[in-house]
Amino acid sequence: KQEVTQIPAALSVPEGENLVLNCSFTDSAIYNLQWFRQDPGKGLTSLLLIQSSQREQTSGRLNASLDKSSGRSTLYIAASQPGDSATYLCAVLDAGNMLTFGGGTRLMVKP
Amino acid sequence: EAQVTQNPRYLITVTGKKLTVTCSQNMNHEYMSWYRQDPGLGLRQIYYSMNVEVTDKGDVPEGYKVSRKEKRNFPLILESPSPNQTSLYFCASRTSGSYEQYFGPGTRLTVT
Numbered sequence: 001k002q003e004v005t006q007i008p009a010a011l012s013v014p015e016g017e018n019l020v021l022n023c024s025f026t027d028s029a030i031y032n033l034q035w036f037r038q039d040p041g042k043g044l045t046s047l048l049l050i051q052s053s054q055r056e057q058t059s060g061r062l063n064a065s066l067d068k069s070s071g072r073s074t075l076y077i078a079a080s081q082p083g084d085s086a087t088y089l090c091a092v093l094d095a096g097n098m099l100t101f102g103g104g105t106r107l108m109v110k111p
Numbered sequence: 112e113a114q115v116t117q118n119p120r121y122l123i124t125v126t127g128k129k130l131t132v133t134c135s136q137n138m139n140h141e142y143m144s145w146y147r148q149d150p151g152l153g154l155r156q157i158y159y160s161m162n163v164e165v166t167d168k169g170d171v172p173e174g175y176k177v178s179r180k181e182k183r184n185f186p187l188i189l190e191s192p193s194p195n196q197t198s199l200y201f202c203a204s205r206t207s208g209s210y211e212q213y214f215g216p217g218t219r220l221t222v223t
Contacts (some may be wrong), residue, residue: 010124032210043201044214051209089154092211098169099144101154 001029002094006102013080014110017084021075021105023090028068031093035064035075038087038104045090078107113138115215117202121175123221124192132187132218134202140213142205144169145177145184147198148217154201192222 003020003026013019032051036044047056048064050073056065063076073090087104094100115136124130138144143160146169156169160179174196176188185204189196204216 021168022125034212036214041199041217041219043216045211048213049209049211091154091212096160097142099156099212 001042001097002092002100003093004090004100004102006088006090006105009103010106010108012085012110015080015082017080017109018076018078019080019107021088021090021107023073023075023102025073025092025098027094028071029054029095031066031095033064033066033073033090033092034087035062035073036090036091038084040087044089077102077107081099082109082111084109113213115204115213116151117200117215117218119218121219122217123223125223126193127191129176130189130192132135132189132202133183134187134199135183136185136202136204136213137180137183138206138213140204140206141182142207143211144205145175145185146201146205147171147196148201149198149217153175155165157187163181173192189220192220194222196220198220202222 005024007022013026034049035047050066066073087106089104091101118133141162145157146154148154155171158177160166200218
């Protein structure tokens with residue numbers, strides 16, 4: 001069964017720092033990997049989707065990479081802002097149509 | 112605007128009183144699913160539907176029912192809610208091709 005782990009569980013950084021969030025998964029037979037943002041008590045907002053054949057995707061200050069063979073993905077946030085404070089979730093979709101989420105990284109960016 | 116909507120957003124009910132949480136999407140997606148989110152357990156899939164009249168169990172289906180009579184709607188039914196079903200529920204739909212997931216705003220359910 002697929003297991004998805006996110007490290008660290010929580011992160012606090014000063015505004016302006018570049019940071020990296022990590023996601024690892026145990027079964028490399030995935031269809032895609034998606035990064036989401038969740039604000040407290042709110043829904044999930046899709047940030048980036050990487051297909052299994054891709055190595056990275058970029059959107060504004062966000063860059064996500066995927067190394068399927070090693071079972072790893074990273075989300076890079078450049079020049080962090082207080083508005084980036086949220087929980088970031090990664091989720092992998094496997095060939096059996098199952099979407100498995102990591103436990104999330106709770107990010108706080110201090111002004 | 113492309114979106115997944117859920118109703119109600121908040122619900123407090125009592126044990127055993129049947130309830131339905133509605134989910135609707137306007138993107139003509141074939142695949143829809145339900146998740147619950149609990150502290151320390153993360154997001155877990157309850158049921159999913161590949162298309163109209165096609166549904167299947169996810170990781171935690173006990174105590175829930177679903178139906179898919181129309182492509183746009185995928186209601187979640189709790190026939191006899193219990194306190195352990197207190198949770199934050201999310202409906203999602205998925206594009207064909209890229210399989211990108213879109214989530215609704217969530218329904219916070221409390222069963223007393």
